[in-house]
Amino acid sequence: MLGLTKKDFSLLMLVVALTMLAPFILNPFPEGSAMAQFNAGYPDLMQRFVIFGIFAIGFNILFGLTGYLSFGHAAFLGVGSYAAIWMMKLLTTNIIPAMVLAVIIAGLFSLIVGYISLRRSGIYFSILTLAFAQMSFAMAYSVLTPLTGGETGLQLRNTDARILESAPDGGGISRANLFGLEMTSSYELTLGAWEFTFNVGYYIAAIVMLLAFYLSIRIFRSPFGMMLRAIKSNNTRMNYTGLNAKPYTLAAFVISGMYAGLAGGLMVAMDTQVGPERMFWTASGEVVLMTILGGAGTLIGPVLGAGMIKYMENIISKINETILHQWFAFMPDGIEDLMVTMVYPFIGKGWHLTLGLIFMGVVIFLPGGLVEGGQRIARLFGKGKAADAKDTQSTPAE
Amino acid sequence: MDAILLQILNGLDKGSAYALIALGLTLIFGTLGVVNFAHGALFMIGAFCAVTLSRIFSMSYTVIDETQTDFLGNPLKVDVPYIYDIFGQAAGEAIIDWSVPLSILFAIPVMILIGVIMERGLIKHFYKRPHADQILVTFGLAIVLQEIIKYFYGANPIPTPAPAAFAGSFDFGALVGFDPQTIIYPYWRLVYFGFAALIIGAVFAFLQFTTFGMVVRAGMADRETVGLLGINIDKRFTIMFGIAAAVAGLAGVMYTPINSPNYHMGMDFLVLSFVVVVVGGMGSLPGAVLAGFLLGILESFASMAIVLETLPGLNQIIIYLVAIIILLTRPRGLMGRKGVMEE
Numbered sequence: 001m002l003g004l005t006k007k008d009f010s011l012l013m014l015v016v017a018l019t020m021l022a023p024f025i026l027n028p029f030p031e032g033s034a035m036a037q038f039n040a041g042y043p044d045l046m047q048r049f050v051i052f053g054i055f056a057i058g059f060n061i062l063f064g065l066t067g068y069l070s071f072g073h074a075a076f077l078g079v080g081s082y083a084a085i086w087m088m089k090l091l092t093t094n095i096i097p098a099m100v101l102a103v104i105i106a107g108l109f110s111l112i113v114g115y116i117s118l119r120r121s122g123i124y125f126s127i128l129t130l131a132f133a134q135m136s137f138a139m140a141y142s143v144l145t146p147l148t149g150g151e152t153g154l155q156l157r158n159t160d161a162r163i164l165e166s167a168p169d170g171g172g173i174s175r176a177n178l179f180g181l182e183m184t185s186s187y188e189l190t191l192g193a194w195e196f197t198f199n200v201g202y203y204i205a206a207i208v209m210l211l212a213f214y215l216s217i218r219i220f221r222s223p224f225g226m227m228l229r230a231i232k233s234n235n236t237r238m239n240y241t242g243l244n245a246k247p248y249t250l251a252a253f254v255i256s257g258m259y260a261g262l263a264g265g266l267m268v269a270m271d272t273q274v275g276p277e278r279m280f281w282t283a284s285g286e287v288v289l290m291t292i293l294g295g296a297g298t299l300i301g302p303v304l305g306a307g308m309i310k311y312m313e314n315i316i317s318k319i320n321e322t323i324l325h326q327w328f329a330f331m332p333d334g335i336e337d338l339m340v341t342m343v344y345p346f347i348g349k350g351w352h353l354t355l356g357l358i359f360m361g362v363v364i365f366l367p368g369g370l371v372e373g374g375q376r377i378a379r380l381f382g383k384g385k386a387a388d389a390k391d392t393q394s395t396p397a398e
Numbered sequence: 399m400d401a402i403l404l405q406i407l408n409g410l411d412k413g414s415a416y417a418l419i420a421l422g423l424t425l426i427f428g429t430l431g432v433v434n435f436a437h438g439a440l441f442m443i444g445a446f447c448a449v450t451l452s453r454i455f456s457m458s459y460t461v462i463d464e465t466q467t468d469f470l471g472n473p474l475k476v477d478v479p480y481i482y483d484i485f486g487q488a489a490g491e492a493i494i495d496w497s498v499p500l501s502i503l504f505a506i507p508v509m510i511l512i513g514v515i516m517e518r519g520l521i522k523h524f525y526k527r528p529h530a531d532q533i534l535v536t537f538g539l540a541i542v543l544q545e546i547i548k549y550f551y552g553a554n555p556i557p558t559p560a561p562a563a564f565a566g567s568f569d570f571g572a573l574v575g576f577d578p579q580t581i582i583y584p585y586w587r588l589v590y591f592g593f594a595a596l597i598i599g600a601v602f603a604f605l606q607f608t609t610f611g612m613v614v615r616a617g618m619a620d621r622e623t624v625g626l627l628g629i630n631i632d633k634r635f636t637i638m639f640g641i642a643a644a645v646a647g648l649a650g651v652m653y654t655p656i657n658s659p660n661y662h663m664g665m666d667f668l669v670l671s672f673v674v675v676v677v678g679g680m681g682s683l684p685g686a687v688l689a690g691f692l693l694g695i696l697e698s699f700a701s702m703a704i705v706l707e708t709l710p711g712l713n714q715i716i717i718y719l720v721a722i723i724i725l726l727t728r729p730r731g732l733m734g735r736k737g738v739m740e741e
Contacts, residue, residue, distance in 0.1 A: 069530045120725060123433055123529055127676045128725055130669065131718035138718075143711030281669060285537065292534055345549050353549070356541030363535040364523070 008217050011299060015213055019206040022046055023196045030193030037318060040311055043186055043199035047270045048310045050202070050209040051263050056290040056302030057209075057216050058259020062252050063288075064297035065225060067232035068118070071126045071284050072133025075113070076257040078140065078279030080106040080264025082147070085154050085274050088176060092164040093156065095176050095183070095204070099265040106261020107254055114253035118246060121235070133284055140276040153275030176269045178204060183270055201270050208266060209303075212259060217299055219255070228252050260287075289355070293362055295369030304370050309355065317351040404581045405698045411587040411656060413694020414594030418649035419671040420678060420686035421598060422642035428618045428681045429635045432521050433529050435536035438668025439543040440643045443512065444650025445659035446547055447505040449556050452497035455481055496561045498654055505647045513643025517636045540665065548661040560586040560655035586655050593652050597645060598687055604641075605683075614638055618681075673721045679734025689732055693717050 001009045018025065027041030040046070059073050080102035087098040117128040140148040148154065158174045176183045183201035190196075219225050230238055231245045238245045268274055277283070286309065294305025324343060328336045346354045366373050419441055426434045458479040466474040482490035493500065520539065524532045559565070564585040605611035617624045617631040624631045650659070657663065674693055678685030693716075699705065701713035724731060 067530070069533065116722065116726065120729065123533070123680070124676060124725055124729075126533065127672055128722060131673060131721045134669065135715045135718045138714035139711055142714050282665075288534070288537075350545060350549060352541055353545035356538050356545060360535055360538035360542065363531060363538060364520075367527075367531065 002214070004217060005221070008221065008299075012210075012214060012217060015300065015303070016210055019050065019210060020203075022049070022202070022206070023198050027194065027196055031195050032193070037323070038315060040315060041197060043184075043197055043202050044270075045310065045314050046199065046202045047205050047266075048314075049307050050205045051266045051270070052287070052290065052306035052310055053303040054205075054209050054212045054266065055260055055263035055287050056294065056306040057212055058256040058263070059287045060256075060291050060296060060298075060302040061216060061219060061228075061259065062256035063291055064302075065220070065228035065232060066249050066252050068121065068249060068253070069126050069288070070117075070129040070253075070256075071281065071288065072113070072129035072131070072136075073256070073260055073287050074279050074281070074283035075133035075136040076106045076110050076260035077264040077267070077283070078136065078274070078276065079109045080261030081268045081274040081278055082140070082154070082264075083261070084265035084268040085156065085272070088156055088162075088268065088272070089154070089160045090162060092162055093174055093176050094164075095178050095265075095269040098176070098269065099208075099262060102261045102265030102268070103258045104261075106264065107258040110254050110257020110260075111250070114250050114257065118249050118253060130281060130284070133279060134281055137276055137279040137281070140279060148276060149274075151276065153273060156272040174272065176272055205266050205270065208262065212262065213299075213303070220299060224248065224251070289359055291369075293359060293369055295371030298369070298371040301369050301371040308370070312351055312355060316347050316354065317349065319347045321348070400581055401702065404583075405702055406695055407581065407583050407587075409695030409698035410591045410691070411694075412697060413691035414591050415649055415653055415667065415690075416671055416674045416694050417687045417690025418594050418597060419646055419667055420674040420690045421601060421683060422646040422649075423671055423675050424678070424681060424683050424686040425601070425638055425642040425645070427675070428683065429614060429638045430517070430521065430525065432524060433532050433536070434521070435533050435668065436516070436540040436543065437536075437642075437646055438664030438666075438671065439540040440509065440512070440646040440664070441650040441653075441667055442547065442659065442661065442664030443543065444505050444509060444647025445558075445654050445663065446551060446650075447508055447647060448498050448501035448558055448651045448654045449551065449659055451501040451504045452494070452558055455479065455494045455497050457481075498558060498560055498651065501651045502648060505651045506644050509644040509647030510640035512647075513640035514636055516643070517639040521639070540668070544661050544664065551661065553661060555658035555660040557658045558654040560589075564589055564655075590652050590656065594649070597648060601641070601645060602683070610634065610637075670717060673717055677721050677724045677731055679731030682731065682733040685731055685733030693720065696720060 002012070004012060023041050023046070025041075026046065027039045029035040029039050040049075055073075055077060059070070062073075063069055083105035084095075084098040084102040087101045088095075091097055113129065113132045117125055117132065120128060141151060156174045156176070160174070178200075181200050181204075183204070184199075186197050186199035186202075188195060188197055227245075227248050231249060235245055264274075264278070267278075287306075290305035290309050291302045292305070293308060294303065295301025321340060321344060324340045324347070325336065328339045331339060344350070346357075362369055366376075368375070419437060422440070423434060423437050426432055426437070456479050458477040460475050461478055462473045463476045464473050466476075468474050479490060479494065481493055484490070485493065516539070520535065521532075524535060567582040567584050568588060569582050605615055613624065613629055613631070614634055617629075617635065621631055650664075653659075670693075671690075674689045675686055677693065678687070678689030696716055697713060700709075700716040705712055728734075
């Protein structure tokens with residue numbers, strides 16, 4: 001169906017179900033209970049899940065298929081964001097033109113960067129992309145201030161002169177919309193002790209992500225995707241067979257740049273602001289972490305990785321010492337304090353430490369990421385899953 | 399003329415730091431073939447060695463001094479570092495004052511130990527894995543090390559002053575015949591440059607003139623053959639990893655008075671150092687040093703007022719710009735060897 005094999009179609013349907021029911025799935029604990037802080041079903045975080053999911057899916061098309069490790073992907077996200085916010089500032093607060101422009105500009109920018117960077121491979125490629133991204137960051141931060149707002153960044157305001165709209169009264173921050181549907185508006189559903197939020201912005205972003213995901217499945221299964229995989233496994237042999245691999249890698253680079261631009265555009269649509277830190281190299285590092293953590297070269301991996309990192313960033317970092325004391329309150333006092341002291345460095349502000357450790361563990365023991373972990377567990381309980389797993393199995397990237 | 403000289407001098411101290419870190423990176427890459435993204439973290443740990451030692455020296459107990467009173471008439475509480483009791487007040491004060499240079503002695507064994515543990519415990523298992531995996535695992539390690547330091551020392555920069563003897567500035571202009579006060583240069587930066595030159599010289603001398611160094615160089619050229627000759631090259635490479643870690647650590651120790659150490663200083667330097675290594679040529683030690691100084695000086699020239707008027711923001715991007723141009727025109731970098739990191 002939809003040009004997919006049965007297995008891919010069921011994967012797609014699974015993702016559709018998960019994203020559409022996310023407000024329920026992510027809010028399993030009743031309001032006010034001790035576990036309520038593990039609820040991730042609030043609009044801001046759910047939007048981030050899917051937006052970074054798009055970013056990671058795009059990154060995976062480059063890294064997972066061709067093995068080229070770009071350390072500067074955040075630049076495309078940032079460029080997309082700036083393009084989108086200017087479209088919203090000057091034309092209309094409707095998000096569609098903004099996103100189209102974000103994708104086009106990010107695509108053009110990645111065409112330039114990719115054309116130059118892809119002349120080299122391996123670590124040199126990583127350093128070149130890193131250099132480009134750092135340059136973009138530095139320029140957005142300083143020289144291009146009239147265009148980027150410098151350190152403070154840009155915000156949508158009601159006072160912006162838009163061609164297609166008359167300015168509403170008063171200053172303040174205006175919101176993006178889709179034909180009048182505001183991104184921030186949401187519908188609250190209360191069922192007993194549970195509260196579920198259905199947010200317009202989230203559903204729009206989720207639908208975009210599903211389209212992006214579908215496209216990535218098609219790319220993975222196409223002859224083009226096959227060619228990219230061939231480049232990853234042995235580029236030299238490709239050259240010897242008389243094939244010029246560069247147009248293919250460049251196409252993959254531009255596609256993944258456009259995905260990043262789309263994610264950047266959506267980010268602006270959701271929070272209507274942008275700053276240069278979005279292009280800093282740590283942001284590029286983050287998408288690498290997401291993809292590897294989930295499983296590079298697999299379809300669902302990047303989305304899982306993005307979800308996991310954003311969940312940790314927002315939920316684990318919120319846990320503080322008092323909450324820990326509550327958790328361990330059932331223990332005798334001495335042991336309680338000991339447990340709190342032992343766990344404390346890994347949560348709250350220390351969540352980066354947990355992230356670093358998990359990441360190292362994944363790279364060392366599970367080069368295929370969480371997806372490989374899942375496959376191993378499935379094989380452990382092996383119900384003829386072995387043949388199934390072989391098909392989607394990832395290979396370590398180079 | 400004096401402006402040019404001033405920029406060269408300004409570039410030297412940053413260039414020295416780049417050169418030292420890049421030297422360590424290249425040592426690791428040249429010997430073990432590992433791309434070490436945790437090298438910046440080693441630089442940062444070195445800086446925190448200095449912080450730790452100065453804290454140890456200033457550990458003190460409180461005594462009530464009956465001879466002095468505060469403004470309310472109560473006896474004044476005075477903190478007396480333990481070190482005064484051990485060495486006497488004058489010597490104790492001098493030791494605290496000189497804590498940064500003294501940290502060198504403390505940092506060398508610590509850094510070598512950390513380097514060896516890192517190599518044996520983690521990096522060893524990654525020789526056969528692709529470079530992307532090496533980058534990723536050391537990137538993860540860098541995050542972990544950084545967070546551990548943050549947990550113990552907090553997120554704020556910790557000022558660690560140079561000895562009082564080096565606190566002032568040096569009127570360089572007067573020495574070479576310009577007007578006084580046109581070229582002034584802090585003493586400590588001069589010390590840093592001299593120190594970097596010394597370390598770089600020592601590393602090169604070690605590799606060039608000792609038997610150990612000879613074996614290491616032979617191993618860099620052809621690891622397999624050296625191994626077949628019955629030499630335990632792995633053990634020597636592990637020691638070289640320790641030495642590379644020590645070089646990065648010492649660069650960090652001496653950098654503390656110039657820039658107060660914070661937990662992410664390593665990452666800030668790492669990105670630039672990688673660019674330096676690539677510009678110098680992957681695996682080439684002289685290339686790394688040359689590129690380090692060259693880029694440091696170029697960076698300070700690009701931040702001159704005249705340059706910024708015509709090309710605003712050039713100081714922010716010059717290093718990356720140079721890197722892109724070099725990589726595209728001289729794929730092996732300035733002094734890269736043939737066959738290193740070429741698929």
